[in-house]
Amino acid sequence: MSLPPLHAVIMAGGSGTRFWPASRADRPKQFLPISGTRPMIAETYARLEGLVGPERVLVVTAEGQADLVRECLPAVPPENLLTEPEARNTAACIALAAFEIERRDPRGVQVILAADHVIEPVEDFRATLRAAARAAADGAHLITLGVRPDHPATGYGYLKAGEQVDLIEGHPVYEVSRFVEKPDRSTAESFLRSGRFYWNSGMFVWRTDAILAAFRHLMPAVHAGLRDARTRAAVAAAYRGLESVPVDKGIMERSSNVRMLPIDYRWNDVGSWSALAGVLAPDAAGNWPALSEGARLIVEDAEGCVAYAEGPELIALLGVRDLVVVRSGNATLVAPRDRAEEVKRLVERLRAEGPEFV
Amino acid sequence: MSLPPLHAVIMAGGSGTRFWPASRADRPKQFLPISGTRPMIAETYARLEGLVGPERVLVVTAEGQADLVRECLPAVPPENLLTEPEARNTAACIALAAFEIERRDPRGVQVILAADHVIEPVEDFRATLRAAARAAADGAHLITLGVRPDHPATGYGYLKAGEQVDLIEGHPVYEVSRFVEKPDRSTAESFLRSGRFYWNSGMFVWRTDAILAAFRHLMPAVHAGLRDARTRAAVAAAYRGLESVPVDKGIMERSSNVRMLPIDYRWNDVGSWSALAGVLAPDAAGNWPALSEGARLIVEDAEGCVAYAEGPELIALLGVRDLVVVRSGNATLVAPRDRAEEVKRLVERLRAEGPEFV
Numbered sequence: 103m104s105l106p107p108l109h110a111v112i113m114a115g116g117s118g119t120r121f122w123p124a125s126r127a128d129r130p131k132q133f134l135p136i137s138g139t140r141p142m143i144a145e146t147y148a149r150l151e152g153l154v155g156p157e158r159v160l161v162v163t164a165e166g167q168a169d170l171v172r173e174c175l176p177a178v179p180p181e182n183l184l185t186e187p188e189a190r191n192t193a194a195c196i197a198l199a200a201f202e203i204e205r206r207d208p209r210g211v212q213v214i215l216a217a218d219h220v221i222e223p224v225e226d227f228r229a230t231l232r233a234a235a236r237a238a239a240d241g242a243h244l245i246t247l248g249v250r251p252d253h254p255a256t257g258y259g260y261l262k263a264g265e266q267v268d269l270i271e272g273h274p275v276y277e278v279s280r281f282v283e284k285p286d287r288s289t290a291e292s293f294l295r296s297g298r299f300y301w302n303s304g305m306f307v308w309r310t311d312a313i314l315a316a317f318r319h320l321m322p323a324v325h326a327g328l329r330d331a332r333t334r335a336a337v338a339a340a341y342r343g344l345e346s347v348p349v350d351k352g353i354m355e356r357s358s359n360v361r362m363l364p365i366d367y368r369w370n371d372v373g374s375w376s377a378l379a380g381v382l383a384p385d386a387a388g389n390w391p392a393l394s395e396g397a398r399l400i401v402e403d404a405e406g407c408v409a410y411a412e413g414p415e416l417i418a419l420l421g422v423r424d425l426v427v428v429r430s431g432n433a434t435l436v437a438p439r440d441r442a443e444e445v446k447r448l449v450e451r452l453r454a455e456g457p458e459f460v
Numbered sequence: 461m462s463l464p465p466l467h468a469v470i471m472a473g474g475s476g477t478r479f480w481p482a483s484r485a486d487r488p489k490q491f492l493p494i495s496g497t498r499p500m501i502a503e504t505y506a507r508l509e510g511l512v513g514p515e516r517v518l519v520v521t522a523e524g525q526a527d528l529v530r531e532c533l534p535a536v537p538p539e540n541l542l543t544e545p546e547a548r549n550t551a552a553c554i555a556l557a558a559f560e561i562e563r564r565d566p567r568g569v570q571v572i573l574a575a576d577h578v579i580e581p582v583e584d585f586r587a588t589l590r591a592a593a594r595a596a597a598d599g600a601h602l603i604t605l606g607v608r609p610d611h612p613a614t615g616y617g618y619l620k621a622g623e624q625v626d627l628i629e630g631h632p633v634y635e636v637s638r639f640v641e642k643p644d645r646s647t648a649e650s651f652l653r654s655g656r657f658y659w660n661s662g663m664f665v666w667r668t669d670a671i672l673a674a675f676r677h678l679m680p681a682v683h684a685g686l687r688d689a690r691t692r693a694a695v696a697a698a699y700r701g702l703e704s705v706p707v708d709k710g711i712m713e714r715s716s717n718v719r720m721l722p723i724d725y726r727w728n729d730v731g732s733w734s735a736l737a738g739v740l741a742p743d744a745a746g747n748w749p750a751l752s753e754g755a756r757l758i759v760e761d762a763e764g765c766v767a768y769a770e771g772p773e774l775i776a777l778l779g780v781r782d783l784v785v786v787r788s789g790n791a792t793l794v795a796p797r798d799r800a801e802e803v804k805r806l807v808e809r810l811r812a813e814g815p816e817f818v
Contacts, residue, residue: 398814400809400810414816416790416791417792417794418791418793418795419795420793420796420802421795421796422794422795427792427794432772432774433774433776434773434774434792435776436777436778437777437779438779438780445776448758448776452758455758456774459758459774
């Protein structure tokens with residue numbers, strides 16, 4: 103049975119303060135070549151090649167970032183760019199895109215992707231999406247993608263796999279017996295040992311009528327607010343009253359028809375500079391260079407460091423260990439790798455003390 | 461007795477690789493605001509205010525740096541700028557300047573200064589120079605300035621004070637009984653305890669005829685080579701054959717008429733980034749910001765760090781200790797403070813591997 107043409111929704115609204123100083127208010131993480139030579143959103147789009155044509159890729163982003171999206175994804179038609187007047191978390195974003203797709207293809211199957219994840223190998227991911235699309239094709243279930251953990255991460259929510267209910271092209275399909283918030287370390291370790299828990303990836307596959315039915319039942323205010331919001335002004339008016347809720351909480355945890363397909367290859371949501379050590383290949387000296395456009399790294403007795411620069415720039419590391427060193431725009435950050443997430447605190451202070459650097 | 465008008469020679473030929481990436485082949489340390497808001501050579505010149513007028517300040521520098529000198533010292537007449545075709549250490553530099561002064565004022569007293577030292581308080585230094593000029597005024601002695609050590613430094617040569625032979629305006633004048641090369645740690649500690657040893661500052665005061673007589677006797681090739689070298693071509697021809705010797709070795713150690721006046725206030729030759737910790741005032745968080753032209757430092761739980769930037773640039777330090785972080789031009793350096801001197805090795809590698817960054 104051939105797969106009907108898929109739609110994709112790329113959620114690209116994040117503000118990305120954790121990648122300061124590379125990410126700025128006007129250029130968040132998804133528009134940066136954090137994990138490769140292309141902006142992350144371009145990598146995300148490229149992952150859809152052969153699976154979803156550009157005319158069926160919708161991108162939801164902040165109004166101020168529309169130009170960046172067009173620059174990064176020139177093949178996507180302008181009318182496929184949906185802008186949000188303000189961020190309202192993923193439920194609103196997903197409903198906005200679902201109503202747009204409904205107008206074009208009411209029973210179309212959609213894949214929902216974040217713009218800023220790293221997923222490899224890409225062929226395995228496409229196979230998972232294909233299998234998930236088949237699982238979603240009858241409109242009976244909402245499919246979530248769960249990532250098989252390779253370490254006891256405490257930074258992700260988890261899904262507990264229930265009974266295996268299907269096997270599609272080699273991909274098992276599970277019921278989801280439970281959603282779990284970010285666990286503490288020992289809980290995460292027990293999850294890892296059990297083999298039944300998966301990271302909540304925030305990626306979904308469903309039929310348009312199925313997700314809209316779920317909104318109608320479980321988030322009726324969102325459904326009613328966005329159903330007829332076709333103009334920018336109407337969307338702005340509707341958003342003003344919407345609650346800010348992730349779709350996991352608003353829909354998935356409360357739905358009885360959720361199923362899960364596992365991702366058992368590399369997935370990383372690249373949540374902070376330190377995460378690059380899990381995404382990039384280390385160089386011969388044991389550092390992780392993240393260099394674009396002619397940037398260079400030179401080291402002398404330095405290892406375990408993540409070094410990010412945009413060219414033509416040089417980072418020189420001498421005698422240091424396990425640091426994150428980032429040079430971007432008009433700012434330079436130096437922090438231990440294991441404290442890189444605290445950069446958020448610096449960014450908050452800079453909003454008041456030095457807005458020209460944020 | 462009033463002091464005759466003094467001459468000053470500012471030696472500004474250093475290449476300063478130890479301050480990379482701020483110092484570059486075309487902009488060595490003496491032209492950078494390493495220790496304040498003005499280039500070090502401008503600070504050196506300002507120290508002569510009220511003591512030596514601009515028309516009697518000679519500057520010896522490399523040919524490629526003449527424009528930088530003119531920019532930093534606009535008051536110094538163009539004919540007072542002597543350029544060396546290549547670096548031949550301080551003996552040649554000093555002889556070149558001495559012959560120029562001889563043509564203007566054969567028995568004039570000169571003070572010889574490096575362009576890149578930090579000396580404070582400036583009034584104390586001027587008083588030392590005045591006393592040294594009096595000590596040199598009869599032409600019988602070559603005066604060297606010795607710095608009373610405040611720690612057992614192993615990076616300087618030492619002078620051992622002999623008998624006190626004079627007291628000029630409160631400044632003792634000593635014979636010099638011995639010159640000592642850079643000592644090891646325990647020797648330096650015994651020097652410090654003895655109270656008789658002084659750091660060799662590389663600054664001198666003497667009468668022009670006295671230093672030229674010393675050259676004639678002790679370095680006759682230098683004397684003969686430079687005596688009549690008045691044109692650029694003649695200087696270039698003479699330099700080609702000159703040996704590269706510091707004046708301390710070539711003249712001072714071998715002279716019987718050397719006397720020393722102590723500097724017992726702050727002197728620092730700022731030999732590397734880590735030396736800035738001894739020169740700059742620490743901020744409230746215990747870091748040493750060296751920031752010019754609107755550069756900024758923001759720290760979150762970081763201390764003991766030297767942070768250098770030229771504006772408009774921000775350095776953000778989070779959770780790090782005792783680092784040197786330098787952002788300048790197209791390069792960023794991160795190293796532990798106590799290894800900052802090894803930057804020379806990086807610079808040597810970059811000459812081959814990335815000349816655009818040197």
